[in-house]
Amino acid sequence: MEQSEEREREQLPTTIRAFFQRLYRDPRYVLLDKVERFGRERLAFMETSTLLSPTGEVRGQAHLTQEYMHNGRPDGDRPYGEDSILDYLIRNRSGDTVELGDEDLTALRDESWQYYVRRNFCFLLEDYYQAREDAEHNLGICDLIDRSAAGDAAKWSYLRWWPWIERDRAIAQAMSDLAQGEAEEAATGLYRAQRTIEQFGEKHADQYGEEEGEDLCGHMRQHISVLVDLLRRDKDLPVSLEEQFDQAAAEGNRAEMDRIRGEMIRRAVDVGDEME
Numbered sequence: 001m002e003q004s005e006e007r008e009r010e011q012l013p014t015t016i017r018a019f020f021q022r023l024y025r026d027p028r029y030v031l032l033d034k035v036e037r038f039g040r041e042r043l044a045f046m047e048t049s050t051l052l053s054p055t056g057e058v059r060g061q062a063h064l065t066q067e068y069m070h071n072g073r074p075d076g077d078r079p080y081g082e083d084s085i086l087d088y089l090i091r092n093r094s095g096d097t098v099e100l101g102d103e104d105l106t107a108l109r110d111e112s113w114q115y116y117v118r119r120n121f122c123f124l125l126e127d128y129y130q131a132r133e134d135a136e137h138n139l140g141i142c143d144l145i146d147r148s149a150a151g152d153a154a155k156w157s158y159l160r161w162w163p164w165i166e167r168d169r170a171i172a173q174a175m176s177d178l179a180q181g182e183a184e185e186a187a188t189g190l191y192r193a194q195r196t197i198e199q200f201g202e203k204h205a206d207q208y209g210e211e212e213g214e215d216l217c218g219h220m221r222q223h224i225s226v227l228v229d230l231l232r233r234d235k236d237l238p239v240s241l242e243e244q245f246d247q248a249a250a251e252g253n254r255a256e257m258d259r260i261r262g263e264m265i266r267r268a269v270d271v272g273d274e275m276e
Contacts (some may be wrong), residue, residue, distance in 0.1 A: 004136070005091045008069075012126060013230070014232035015230050015233075015234055016230050016231065016234060016235075017126075018225070019226065020124065021124065023050065023123070024119075024120040024124055025120070025124070025133050026117070026121040027048070028047065028048050029046070029047055029048075029120070029121075029125055030045060030046045030048075031044075031121050031125075032044040032045055032046060032065070033042065034070070034125070040069065040070075041069075041070040042068065042069055042070060043067065043068045043069075043116075043118065044065065044066075044067050045065075045066055045067070045068065045121065046063050046064065046065055046066075047064045047066055048061055048062075048063055048064075049061065049062045049063075049064060049106070054146070055241055058173050064089070068114070068117070068118050068121070071130070073111070073114070074114040074118045075114055078233055080092075084137065085104075085111045086108065086140050087106055089104060089108075089144060090140075090144065092118045097146050097147060097148065097149050098144060098148040098149065098267075099149055100144075100149070100150055102146040103266075105145070105150065105154060108141050108144070108145065108158075109158070111141070112137075112138045112141050112158075115134040115135075115137050115138050115188060116138065116260065118134055119168055120167055122172075123168075123171075126175075128173075128175040128176045129172075129176060131168065131171050132169055132176065132186070133167040135165050135166075135169035135172060139162070139165050140166045141158065142147075142161075142162050142165065143157055145159070146159060148271070156207055157246045159204070160208070160211075160216070161216075162200060163197045163200055163217045163220040164216065165219060165225055166193055166196065166200075167197065169193075170189055170190055170192075170224065171185075171190070171223075171224065171227060173230075174186040174187075174189050174190050174227075177189065178231070178235060178237075182237065183236065183237055183238055184236060184238055184240065184241075185237070187228075187238050187240040187243070188241070188242055188257055189223075189240065190224055190227070190228055190240075191240045191242055192242065193224060194221045194225070197217050197220050197221050197224075198217065200217060201217030201218070241260055241263060241264050241267070242264075244256075244260050245257060245260045246261060
């Protein structure tokens, strides 16, 4: 491990580290170690599998030691010569409506699960760059399936998890921003994620209403809110301008809205000047 990475990990407050340990520890998968073999870094982990009898009765559990690649497709495969099934389908299925068969949907489901497991490991390792990459990969799968000609039920079996993936993407991006000293960007990104998850829940309220269980979108927003509170206390995370604007709008404070709008414009101009 490089010294710069070690320093970043030492700077992470214990409250936030404990939060990630609770949020991203899946009891089915236990991260054992990072290993290097043939010049490629891998993540060694133990997977717990339930053993069933031919009639479906639980007979016990098996603990399997496995490895995922730290980069690229987790299992190291290159399906059809591409980096992933998602890349293959994007390159080979064009058009506004994508044709996906049952075999494609199964392959995408298996691939998304691999990226989900590794994403959890990356949060535990405080590797926020790879965690964000893995979340964005699975968001890409959701987008592809949403554009497909699959039936509504098949689509929803994937899309219902979109808020979960977006939560992880936003958290990983925010932690990367903080590591670069970009606290305002981190605050803005987390607030936007909360709003988009809320809007997603409103758009799909009927589908979620037909399911039993907890309010997924509400829980994802709550997780982000808890992290924001921890970051504001431990890392001096500011309140984003967008959140300030919405608060002023809710209070009907037009003078404050004008002030914040002016500050947004000024910052946008400053960013544009820096990019020239």
